[in-house]
Structures are given as C-alpha cells and as structure tokens.
Amino acid sequence: MANQPDLPWIPVRRTAPAHPADWVTGFDVGAVRVATPFLLAPMSGVTDTAFRCTVLEASGAESVGLLTTEFISIELLTRGHLRTHMRLAFDPSVERPLSVQLFGADPQRMAEAARIAVDAGAQLIDINCGCPAPKVVRRGGGAELMRTPLDVARIVAAAAEAVPVPVTLKMRSGWDETLRNAVEVAQVAVDAGAQMLAVHGRTRAQLYSGAPDWQVVDAVAESVPVPVIGSGDLVTAEQCLARMKRTRGAGVMIGRAAIMNPWIFxxxxxxxxxxxxxVPGAAERLALVRAFDERLCAYLPPKAVPGRLKQLLARLSKGVEGGGLLRKLAMHARERGALMAEVSAFFEAAEAGTLTSWEAHARRALAEQTR
Ligand SMILES: Cc1cc2nc3c(=O)[nH]c(=O)nc-3n(C[C@H](O)[C@H](O)[C@H](O)COP(=O)(O)O)c2cc1C
Structure with missing residues (x-):
C-alpha cells in the first residue's frame, strides 16, 4: 500500500496555481477520463436520469466531470425487480461518463449486480459505504461497511474481478466519533482494486448534522494512489472553487446545491x-422545470411525477421572490397538470414583472384550498 503524499499521479497542490484553469483539467479513473473535478453527487430519490439531464442542460455537459445514479440495491437488481432496473436508465448521448452506484453486502451478488450495470452501459461501478439509513445498515450495507473493512475488501475485489470498468467507493469519515477510520477503509479498498474514492466528511452517527470534516478528505488523499473526491456542504460556485483550491483531493462532489441550483456547474x-x-432568469427557470417535467413523464408512472416536480420546486424556488407562496401552492396541487399551470403562471409573472397580481391570485387560491 502506497503511503506517500507526493506520488506523481496524485494532483497535489500546496500553493494556488497561477490560473485556475491549470488545475481544473480533471483526472483519469482507469481508462475513464473525468474532464473536470466537479462531480454530481449521488442522491437517492433525486439523481435519476431526468434530474441528471436537467443539470447537464442547465450547466452544460462539459462542466460536469462525472454523473452517478441513485444508489441501487444489489439484492433487488439481481432478482430482476423492475423499478430497480429503471434506475439504470440513462441517455447515452449526454450522460457520459456515468457511474452506477450499488449498495449491499454480499460479494457474489455485488459482482452479479456490477455485471448487470455494465451491460446496461455503466462506465464505472461505485460501491456505497456511506448510506446511514437503518434499513440499509441493518443488512450490512452502506455505512455499516465502515465497521467491517474486511467486508469492504471482499466486496470491492469481487466487483473489480467481475467487470472490466473501474470500481470506486463512496464512504463517510467513519462510523461515529470513536471510529473515524476513513483512511483505513480507503487503503483496504484500494488494495482490493478500488480506483477512485469519494469521502463525505461526516460520520454515520452525524447523518447530515455538524460541519463536514475536510481534513479527513486530505488525509485519505495523502494515503492512497488513486483520485480522492471530497463531499459536503458546498453551496455556491465560489465555495466549490475555493474548496478545490485548498483540498488535496482530485475533485469535489456537489449534491443538494445542485437541486437548488442546477446551473452551479x-x-x-x-x-x-x-x-x-x-444568473438564470424566470424564463430560464420555467424552461428548466418544463423540460424536467417532460423527462419525468417519459419514464415514470404518471402518479410519481407530481412528487418529483414538488421536490425540485421546493429547492429551486428558494431565495426567489414569491417562491414561498409558490411552494405553498405547489404543495396543495395533487395533479400534474394543475401543478404545472401554477408553475407557469408564477414564472411568467416573474418574467413580466407582474408578481404582485400573481400573489393576489395565489393567496385567493390558497384560501380556497384550505377552507
Ligand atoms: C436526498 C439525499 C440522498 C442521498 N443519496 C445518496 C446515495 O444514494 N448515495 C450516496 O453515496 N450518497 C447519497 N447522499 C449523500 C450525498 O451524495 C452527499 O455526499 C451529501 O449530501 C453531502 O453533500 P452535499 O452537502 O453537497 O449535499 C444523499 C444525500 C441526500 C441529501
């Protein structure tokens, strides 16, 4: 196991480069080129093909280094569960490079699931070692693997042997305060064949509370000879760049901020x-929601669409004038057509500078709905 901080293929930056473009040229994961170090973080219930394509359209495909699916259960995938297979859907014309994230604890099933994902078009396989959800942890997967590094080795080795594409790992900084073992897990994973690691700088016990620990990202980056990506609380484009300048990792992942601001990349x-x-204007925001709606309708059952639209709207309308009222109105809408009509009316009013009369309409509509 390499333990040298200055291996030539680790992008090490102790001083700020003369021009940012010198160090935002990306990196390789095996044979896969990640052209910029700004990656979309996997988010269950969010980063499906509709959302990923929406981010690419808003930001420009060349500005996102790597896309990752939502996590996918190896148990359900290998048993042919239809809705789980739908999580493999992607648009090969734009969603490149694409990593499929798998979770589970059984090495043979992991190998089989990895083969299915690669057959479906995955260019990388990512193994989830960070999910804190009890239903995942109870079965030995997700963040539970932080407590069992030997299982990490078995799972990574089985996947790496089964598929010709790079296998990567996304983990937390540890299980809890008493077990902050990201460096150990990283070394075990790389020894077993992992070719990139992502670290969310919080323990499983922290869930999403407290500040993420970026020192652990640096410690992991210095301990393994593969690209290491940091994740946690990057909210603005300026913060992403500032973090990229400071980190010893090869890149950063952006999660929740991309829901609020798909233009961030x-x-x-x-x-x-x-x-x-x-700075996207109201017309651009409306076009984005409409395109997202179309994509959702193309592949989700109709009853699943309003929930996903509301999820995007809840974040996209934050900090936008009148956004609070739109969120309230949207939450009451049960049916997709009615929801999209409200969304259109809102953004069209914002674009035309007639938000005051829209607000009067919205208040009346809300009063009627809550009567
Ligand atoms: C709704 C939601 C779902 C998530 N699902 C996953 C997942 O499926 N796999 C994973 O590795 N991380 C998952 N994460 C963690 C994110 O990838 C990321 O590491 C974390 O949110 C911190 O980054 P952020 O502050 O930029 O959101 C999820 C986070 C959120 C908020």
Missing part, C-alpha cells in the same frame, strides 16, 4: 474562464 465553469457566473 456552469457557474463554476464561468468563474474558471474568468466570466461573470450566469
């Missing part, structure tokens, strides 16, 4: 190029 690219970061 494009904004980072703007900053890197020395341009003022793009």
């Amino acid at each position: 494009g904004q980072i690219a703007d900053l890197v190029a020395g341009r003022r970061p793009r």
Whole structure:
C-alpha cells in the first residue's frame, strides 16, 4: 500500500496555481477520463436520469466531470425487480461518463449486480459505504461497511474481478466519533482494486448534522494512489472553487446545491474562464422545470411525477421572490397538470414583472384550498 503524499499521479497542490484553469483539467479513473473535478453527487430519490439531464442542460455537459445514479440495491437488481432496473436508465448521448452506484453486502451478488450495470452501459461501478439509513445498515450495507473493512475488501475485489470498468467507493469519515477510520477503509479498498474514492466528511452517527470534516478528505488523499473526491456542504460556485483550491483531493462532489441550483456547474465553469457566473432568469427557470417535467413523464408512472416536480420546486424556488407562496401552492396541487399551470403562471409573472397580481391570485387560491 502506497503511503506517500507526493506520488506523481496524485494532483497535489500546496500553493494556488497561477490560473485556475491549470488545475481544473480533471483526472483519469482507469481508462475513464473525468474532464473536470466537479462531480454530481449521488442522491437517492433525486439523481435519476431526468434530474441528471436537467443539470447537464442547465450547466452544460462539459462542466460536469462525472454523473452517478441513485444508489441501487444489489439484492433487488439481481432478482430482476423492475423499478430497480429503471434506475439504470440513462441517455447515452449526454450522460457520459456515468457511474452506477450499488449498495449491499454480499460479494457474489455485488459482482452479479456490477455485471448487470455494465451491460446496461455503466462506465464505472461505485460501491456505497456511506448510506446511514437503518434499513440499509441493518443488512450490512452502506455505512455499516465502515465497521467491517474486511467486508469492504471482499466486496470491492469481487466487483473489480467481475467487470472490466473501474470500481470506486463512496464512504463517510467513519462510523461515529470513536471510529473515524476513513483512511483505513480507503487503503483496504484500494488494495482490493478500488480506483477512485469519494469521502463525505461526516460520520454515520452525524447523518447530515455538524460541519463536514475536510481534513479527513486530505488525509485519505495523502494515503492512497488513486483520485480522492471530497463531499459536503458546498453551496455556491465560489465555495466549490475555493474548496478545490485548498483540498488535496482530485475533485469535489456537489449534491443538494445542485437541486437548488442546477446551473452551479456552469457557474463554476464561468468563474474558471474568468466570466461573470450566469444568473438564470424566470424564463430560464420555467424552461428548466418544463423540460424536467417532460423527462419525468417519459419514464415514470404518471402518479410519481407530481412528487418529483414538488421536490425540485421546493429547492429551486428558494431565495426567489414569491417562491414561498409558490411552494405553498405547489404543495396543495395533487395533479400534474394543475401543478404545472401554477408553475407557469408564477414564472411568467416573474418574467413580466407582474408578481404582485400573481400573489393576489395565489393567496385567493390558497384560501380556497384550505377552507
Ligand atoms: C436526498 C439525499 C440522498 C442521498 N443519496 C445518496 C446515495 O444514494 N448515495 C450516496 O453515496 N450518497 C447519497 N447522499 C449523500 C450525498 O451524495 C452527499 O455526499 C451529501 O449530501 C453531502 O453533500 P452535499 O452537502 O453537497 O449535499 C444523499 C444525500 C441526500 C441529501
């Protein structure tokens, strides 16, 4: 196991480069080129093909280094569960490179699931070692693997042997305060064949509370000879760039901020190029929601669409004038057509500068619905 901080293939930056473009050129994971170090984090219930394509459209495909699916159960995938197989759906014309994230604890099933994912088009296989959900942890998967590094080795080795694409791992900083063992898990995983690691700098016990620990990302980056990606609480394009300048890792992942602001990767690219970061107007926001709606309708059962639309709207309308009222109105809408009509009316009013009369309409509509 390599334990040298300055191995030539680790992008090490102790001082800020003369121009950001010098260090935002990305890295390789095996034969897969990750062209920029800004990656979309996997988010269950969010990062399906509709959302990923929406981010690519808003930001520009060239500004996102790597896309990852929501996590996928190896138990359900290998048993042919239809809705689980749908999580493998992607658009090969734009969603490149694409990593499929798998969770579970059984090495043979992991190998079989990895083969299924690669047959479906995955260019990388990512193994989830970070999910804190009790139903995942109870069965030995997700963050539970932080407590059983030997199982990590078995699972990674089985997957790496089964498929010709790189196998990677996403983990937490540890299980809890008493077991902050990300470096140990990282070394075990790389010895077993992992070719990239992502670290969310919180323990399983922290869930999403407290500040993420970016020192652990650096410690992991210095302990393994593969690209290491940091994750946690990057909210603005400026923060992403500042973090990228400081981290010893090869890249950063952006999760929740991409729901609120699918343009964030494009904004980072703007900053890197020395341009003022793009600010989407109301018309652009409406076009984005409509395109997202179309994509959802193309592959989800109709009754699943309003929930996903509300999820995007809940974040997308944050900090936007009148957004609070839109969220309230949207939450009451049961049917997709009615929801999209409210969304259109809101953004069209914002674009035309007639939000005051829209607000009067919205208040009346809300009063009627809650009567
Ligand atoms: C709704 C939600 C779902 C998530 N699902 C996954 C997942 O399926 N796999 C995974 O490795 N991490 C998952 N995460 C963790 C994120 O990838 C990321 O590491 C974490 O949210 C911190 O980054 P952020 O502050 O940029 O969101 C999820 C996070 C959220 C908020």
